[in-house]
Amino acid sequence: MAQQEETHKGFKIVIDTDKNELTIDSKKIDIIKEDDGKYSTSYMPYTNYGSILDLARHVIDKAPDFDTLSGS
Amino acid sequence: MAIRKNATTLTSAEKTEFVNAVKAVKASGKYDQQVLRHAQAQMSAIHRCPAFLPWHRSFILDYEKDLQQASGNPNLGLPYWNWAEDASAMWADDFLGGNGDQSDSGIVKTGPFRQGEWTIVNSSGNSAGPLIREFGEGTPSLPTPTDIDNVLNTRPYDASPWNLTSQPSFRNRVEGWYGASGPGMHNRGHVWVGGSMTPMTSPNDPVFFLHHCFVDKLWHDWQVQNPGEGYLPISGGSPRQNLNDQMEPTVSGSTTPATMLDIQALGYSYDTDAGTDPGDTGPGDTGPGDTGPGDTGPGDTGPGDTGPGDTGPGDTGPGDTGPGDTGTGGRGCFIATAAYGSEMASPVQTLRDFRDNIALNSRFRELFKRVFDFYYRLSPPVANAMRQNKALKNIIKYALIWPLLGIVKVGSLAKEHLKK
Numbered sequence: 001m002a003q004q005e006e007t008h009k010g011f012k013i014v015i016d017t018d019k020n021e022l023t024i025d026s027k028k029i030d031i032i033k034e035d036d037g038k039y040s041t042s043y044m045p046y047t048n049y050g051s052i053l054d055l056a057r058h059v060i061d062k063a064p065d066f067d068t069l070s071g072s
Numbered sequence: 073m074a075i076r077k078n079a080t081t082l083t084s085a086e087k088t089e090f091v092n093a094v095k096a097v098k099a100s101g102k103y104d105q106q107v108l109r110h111a112q113a114q115m116s117a118i119h120r121c122p123a124f125l126p127w128h129r130s131f132i133l134d135y136e137k138d139l140q141q142a143s144g145n146p147n148l149g150l151p152y153w154n155w156a157e158d159a160s161a162m163w164a165d166d167f168l169g170g171n172g173d174q175s176d177s178g179i180v181k182t183g184p185f186r187q188g189e190w191t192i193v194n195s196s197g198n199s200a201g202p203l204i205r206e207f208g209e210g211t212p213s214l215p216t217p218t219d220i221d222n223v224l225n226t227r228p229y230d231a232s233p234w235n236l237t238s239q240p241s242f243r244n245r246v247e248g249w250y251g252a253s254g255p256g257m258h259n260r261g262h263v264w265v266g267g268s269m270t271p272m273t274s275p276n277d278p279v280f281f282l283h284h285c286f287v288d289k290l291w292h293d294w295q296v297q298n299p300g301e302g303y304l305p306i307s308g309g310s311p312r313q314n315l316n317d318q319m320e321p322t323v324s325g326s327t328t329p330a331t332m333l334d335i336q337a338l339g340y341s342y343d344t345d346a347g348t349d350p351g352d353t354g355p356g357d358t359g360p361g362d363t364g365p366g367d368t369g370p371g372d373t374g375p376g377d378t379g380p381g382d383t384g385p386g387d388t389g390p391g392d393t394g395p396g397d398t399g400t401g402g403r404g405c406f407i408a409t410a411a412y413g414s415e416m417a418s419p420v421q422t423l424r425d426f427r428d429n430i431a432l433n434s435r436f437r438e439l440f441k442r443v444f445d446f447y448y449r450l451s452p453p454v455a456n457a458m459r460q461n462k463a464l465k466n467i468i469k470y471a472l473i474w475p476l477l478g479i480v481k482v483g484s485l486a487k488e489h490l491k492k
Contacts, residue, residue, distance in 0.1 A: 034236070034237075035237055036237075040115075042114075042115035042272055043271055043272055044270060044271055044272070045115050045119045045120075045271075045272050045274075046119075046248070046255060046258075046259040046262040046263055046270060046274075047210075047255060047259065047263060047270070058270075059271075062267070062268075062270045062271045063194070063195075063271040063272075063273070064192055064193070064194040064195075064200035064201065064268070064271065064273055064276070065194045065195050065196070065200075067200065067201065068177075069177055069179075069201050069202075
């Protein structure tokens with residue numbers, strides 16, 4: 001299993017690049033690969049992303065499920 | 073009848089009433105229920121699909137009713153945010169407040185929804201801090217008047233494969249998945265505000281409802297401008313996307329796209345609709361002259377007119393729904409809809425079923441197509457004349473449509489008999 005990992009604003013991003021699966025702090029994030037090769041998630045319904053990593057960073061930045069204001 | 077107005081045209085009293093109602097709905101817990109419903113809905117059932125427009129029409133209608141109940145004003149209408157106009161009055165401190173403080177994570181610190189006065193929730197319903205806005209960070213500009221004209225001229229309503237790749241598609245273009253560099257139209261509005269408006273919990277920002285009110289208005293304007301076009305798909309699409317499918321539930325329950333097509337039947341209109349007086353306070357308005365859809369003057373029994381002459385057998389329509397009545401499905405049955413007052417009336421459905429399932433599937437298909445093409449060229453002005461002349465409406469209904477219905481029914485019975 002090939003993995004890509006990164007910590008973004010204190011949250012651990014883990015991407016299974018074989019299966020195109022994403023977890024953020026062990027929470028599974030749904031991902032769809034669209035016909036044009038971009039990635040989407042129900043967390044961010046108005047935008048698609050060029051990579052799963054970019055998608056993950058935006059989910060952390062914008063979704064209130066990930067508190068980036070108080071540093072937790 | 074609620075009249076939805078441009079947010080920048082509200083009076084000071086209307087702004088105060090609206091803000092107080094929003095806060096009351098928040099305090100009741102109903103506001104956060106709306107946020108959760110949007111966040112927890114299956115994304116492919118309410119976005120990037122044909123049901124995007126009717127589902128959100130139903131969703132914001134629920135909210136409008138909550139506001140009406142909280143304010144005690146049954147005619148309170150959701151204001152809309154016209155992206156293509158200067159909206160500085162909308163972002164003022166006496167209404168929605170302004171941009172967030174970009175030196176402090178975009179936290180909103182002005183207006184009635186500022187930090188300390190408004191708390192957002194996450195997708196589990198737990199408190200998640202203050203409202204965040206980041207104007208122009210995700211995309212530098214909003215849609216223009218030209219963008220709006222282009223989308224209103226896009227037909228049909230939607231197209232296979234009924235998703236974010238569908239073209240040409242009014243739904244897909246107004247949603248914002250093509251026709252622009254980057255996010256377009258509706259998507260652009262969300263991304264331009266940024267912050268709390270970008271994730272699936274986007275209703276956390278009260279501007280969400282004004283934003284979607286404008287999306288809804290664009291759909292209504294498109295329906296009026298394109299009376300020969302209706303909701304698609306009628307059938308054959310994914311579950312919960314077809315005309316008569318139960319959609320993903322909103323807070324009030326599940327509806328079908330078919331029941332979300334006529335805004336007058338749903339109890340509201342827009343300030344730009346012909347015959348709408350934005351100063352009309354609805355039934356009981358004693359203002360001079362024609363006060364728009366709520367006018368109950370002599371001889372006019374209002375939008376649900378079931379007066380003498382309109383009582384024929386099979387007449388199940390709620391009455392003539394006026395210039396906004398736009399037909400349905402692939403193409404509307406204009407004359408029948410004008411005669412029975414609603415595209416959902418049983419006789420209209422019978423004729424549509426005959427057209428779609430018998431005539432256009434028969435060996436005489438090409439002949440029927442030529443007949444229907446002639447009908448669609450002729451019928452819109454006839455339907456308009458019928459709406460304005462009740463005697464003409466009754467003549468056509470009883471002298472033309474009744475006999476036609478009889479022939480269709482006899483034909484259907486004969487076909488069933490021959491199958492056995």
